Amino acid sequence: MNDGSPPDPTPLGRKLLMELHVNGETQEVAFLPHETLLEVLRERMDLPGTKHGCELGECGACAVLVDGRPELSCLRLAIECGDAEVTTVEGLIRDGQLDPIQEAFADLGGAQCGYCTPGILVTARALLDENPSPDRDEIAEALSGNLCRCTGYLQIFESVEEAARVGAASSATGEVTS
Amino acid sequence: MMRCRPFRYHAPRTVAEAAKILRGEGPDAMVLAGGTDVIPNLKRKQFAPRTLVALRRIGELRTASDDGLTLGAATTLDAIARHAALPEAHRAARIAASKVATPQIRNRGTIGGNLCLDTRCTYYDQSAEWRQAIDFCKKAPGPHGTAIETPVEQGICWVAPGSPRCWAVSSTDAAPALIALGAEVTLVSADGERTIPLTDLYADDGMAFLTKKRDELLTAVRLPAAVEGWRSTYWKLRRRGAFDFPILGVGAALKLDAGGTVEAARVVLGAVASRPLPVDTSGLVGGPLSDEAIDAFAAKAAGPAKPLDNTDFTLHWRKRVVRAWVAGALRELRGDDSEEASLLSRSAARIPEPLSV
């Protein structure tokens, strides 16, 4: 598999052409070596669902999944993502169905202005993948790197709990939710 | 959007190759591990490396030894927090790692990166435009920031304008905990390898805060084998439950004999100076861990702590809290009932159990 090897070292100020694997698709993308994954997703790959609130790792709005684990796309250089599978909020919909976590956030007030929501959704998805029935403390801990100014977090916690319940119910009936 | 300025990017496959590049590039190169400290600083133009030497392809930096006691420097903080093979006596390492920043940052940030964390200061961790508004400071005396080796004579330290030195604060969580555990680190350069006690990695200067040479690479952290009777903890003081750097860290490790007498002790304070500050524990050793002993020790420990007006909270309060925090950490090690834990211990030492131990 192509590990996305760019020339080493990269020439100063010249774009690279690299394959990135995002939301199950592989795209060849041209970008500069100093660009972060956030910039490349939003500005070069037409994936503006991932937001930014500080670009310094201080808010969590730009969280995406890298190989299933939440990371901040503002702190990770895109050049370091060639061998990774990246999931953004746009990738949570599978086969035209919203992820249970998306349904729950929409129904239960987990999203107000919606700006921190993409980062929280992917982070919560990773939590549920690892721990399908987290308690309130575990949810609060998992989401402690995502600031929300609207909700006071409680409806976010409840949305994650609801998604966990739905997930548990559907896995009991043999369905695969993620 | 805050963006990095252009740099060349190297991604060597071996430590030796990395050391060679660092030697060749000189002070214009910086090491990129997780990037959670370097990238924000680059975006704020706190320094302007021409080259970044990335560690991501060097597999040997991510491996742990079979006994779990030697950790590659590129091991993520999250992996350390969940490190099942770490003996219970080294619990402080897990607590400290679990309290760095946020879950997303711990998934990316590395133990080596946290140990080499740039010193912090509210006059320094600002954009170039902000720093221009105070006419810059000693640690970054110009709009493009600086290499860490700038002559000290240049610029003012606004924290203590009469002082010849920089007072930026050592803000690593891992170091006070790991020094308390007696950790060593391995440094590799083109000249070879050396292993030093972790405490010797640091110098009490906001600018030259590492004794590591510019072209040396921190490759591994080695913890001593666990010995019966040792126990450890790490207390972190910060305003919020996440994100914040410590405004005080207390790494503490004790060896108690069966009768409860202190046989050995190491206590290290973080975030009260430009380096992690080991505390003289001779007063504790040889006696029981009584309330009186704890309070006397804690009062003395607070002495050398020198908080200044360059982090969150006021310096007077930060000084005052050292005593309570040190005492709290020792009480926890004495085994005071965690169910009855005080407000302070609930705030300071709460550790989410590793998810996959």
Place this chain on the structure above:
Amino acid sequence: MSKPEPKKVITHHDKDPDELRVIGRPRRRVDGRAKVTGQTVFADDMKLPRMVHAKIVRSPHPHAAIRSIDVTAALQAPGVLLVLTGADMPIPYGILPVSQDEHPLCPDVARFVGDPVAAVIAETEEAADAAMPLVAIEWEPLTTVASAEEALSTPEPRIHEYGDDGNVHKRIALQFGDVEESLGKSVHVFEDVFFYEGNTHLPIEQHATLAARDGDGKLVVWSSTQTPHYLHRALAKALDFPAHQVRVIATPNGGGFGGKSDPFNHEVVAAKAALVLDRPVKICLTREEVFYCHRGRHPVKMRFRTGTDADGNITAMDLETLLDGGAYGSYGVASTFYTGALQTVTYEIPRYRFRACRTFTNKPPCGPKRGHGTVQPRFGQEVQLDKIAVAVGKNPADLRLQQLCKPDTLTANYLTVGTIGLRQCIDAVVDGSSFRDRWQKLPEGRGLGIACSSYLCGAGLPIYWNAMPHSGVQLRLDRMGAVTAFCGATEIGQGSDDVLAACVAEVLGIAADDIHIRTGATDTTPIDLGSYSSRVTLMMGNAAIEAAERAKTLLVGAAARKLGIPPSRIALADRRVFDVEDPEKVGMSFRDACCAAEAEHGTLGTVGSYAPPRSPARFKGGGVGPSPTYSYSAAVVEVEVDPVTGWLHVPKIWIAHDVGRSLNPVLVRGQVEGSVYMGLGEAIMEEQVFRRLPAKMSNAAVHKFPSMLEYKSPTSLDMPEIVTYVIEDPDPKGPFGAKEVGQGPLLPIMPAVANAVFDAVGVRIDETPITAEKIARALDLRDKGKDARVGPKAFPSIDWPEGLEVPPPWEGGDGRATNDPKAKHYRAPEERGQEMMSDAARQKATAAQRASQSKSGRVSKEVRS
């Protein structure tokens, strides 16, 4: 010419909950799906062909004259297309007509670190950023004025050439009855000085704007603004561009909280650059720049002198406030009035004096943040009430309950209060927290505190004087059964799109998500004044009901004729139009009814509009404070305090809010809890503070930490358990009886925390934020036997003007000032002397008014989280 009769507003407040199919039922908000799929398009998510990027060069000086600007080098930098300076846009603008003191780029003087001076427009944001240092500016530093007190003592140099004098922007003095006389006769007089620190909104979305010329040459501006109409006006003015050739589209705001309510320099800059270059121009601020936009909470110092009788009933209140306004007017004059406007709508205050002073300082301008101007004095008032309760030996809940305002009355300062659910709010949180059993009885280090508040449901007057509606809604119905609702209201996360859909859907008998919602665009939607002052639910909701009722009339008429039954028998529900006497058999689909109506009337469209009732206040300054009705809140906060370090922990909060009626309970709870969250942040950690370098070494005055790391917004781990009680007593003024919920529940949190800290460890923290270090300092004072209090020692001496005298309603007042020489109705003092009521007569009138109040039944709902 005779004045037209005031329009009768149908609000449906008297509908039984069971009759309602949409209103009051928990639903997914209409924009919910877009927000969870990443489809919501925020301003910075937009991209247009040939789009270029702007960056703003800002002042590094807190106060400095611009000697010269040389853009030559910047223009030659790679990728740079245009550099703008103040000379390119000489016309000033500002949100309030009385303070048109901002320029898109400073033409001559910069007034704070971060004030915009030049703009670089380049092919990429990176290129613009790289060229910024090449803009060569020659500065002449001026004296730095860093605080309100400094502004009082430093009249020169003036930060602005306008304003009352020196660096005083505005002084206000109003008196409603002879306060000194009442204080002299009071059993107790309590005097307290408080300080409320400034803080900011911190929306997670940074402000962004995209401007372009349409194909036909008109200007179009997309922006994360809460007030597209006001932005539209400011753009037309500042650009000297025909207003009717501009369209402003408010993109969904990624959080507003008041921080996107001003027209901003970057918006004008982007528009100007788009006009000059004839290319789309985008600008997105960095987080640091968002801190410089600010317009957040004013730092306010205040003194309360409050007289009471032996039982702690207020006899008179004398309030003085001093505001640190920052470098520009913004909403500041309104903020200043608001620091005294709403003291009277919670508890009966027979006589009231209010004096306020706003200063200019060399810091980012303050303005409206959630609870605009009323938050700071509410903190002081509610903490002082706690002190009064302790002094007179009453439970603080009872002290409040014994003197609540009565519904449907006038206050001393001529505010018309409507329904008041405050008694139910207090009962709910007191019962929920077992306040009576636990207050003053918890072990040392643990405590409970209570506080209450009230807030506007929309400002009674628009920002600029006009006689037109405050909100308009237009409906389009077609033969597909499709309904589109158009309104200028702006979705900032609070759920206004959902309110619009719900009100229309309820009336038309369809589902909320059947409706196409088009909002916040000044070209297609009728004007709504914007998302501020908690006005949208009430005003837009009432306009929506009017438009929907008109549409319903068309549908009912056509359906009745088709079905051959009288219109009075027709009802609309569940997407059907049917005969109430035989719902199953006689009826038709909503779509068929639309077809019938379109066939009969032609193209279907209706409009509705809303303007608030006229206030009885006739004195100058009486325009700030009136609202169609007021919401009420009460909170109990529990704290734990470490007795050595002062470390403060808030484990639980009980909050009750009188919302009139919940339109969508999911959103109501979200607004209540979000308000509690933001209030808690202000109470215990948030502060927008500045660093003044030693004056002998430097002029610098910088924001101490313009970052999300050091400006402390509570995380998920800092959030206490919250018990929310929604008190519903439908208000005749609100749509389906609804009142506001977005701001009010924030207000009681800060004083309740302060009061709880006193209950826990016996110290008073009379300023915000209430931090461990302040508690520790107060504990030291306590242990030394000194006054166990941290807070300002004194209120500065201010040269107050002779105030306007407005006798309260129960002293024969008619809402006019008796001594305003500028007013038409002015009469000399000797003429009005005999009309002043005697003290006895006043008391009698007050008692009569109190007696005339009736109690009404309330519904209380508890939501546990």
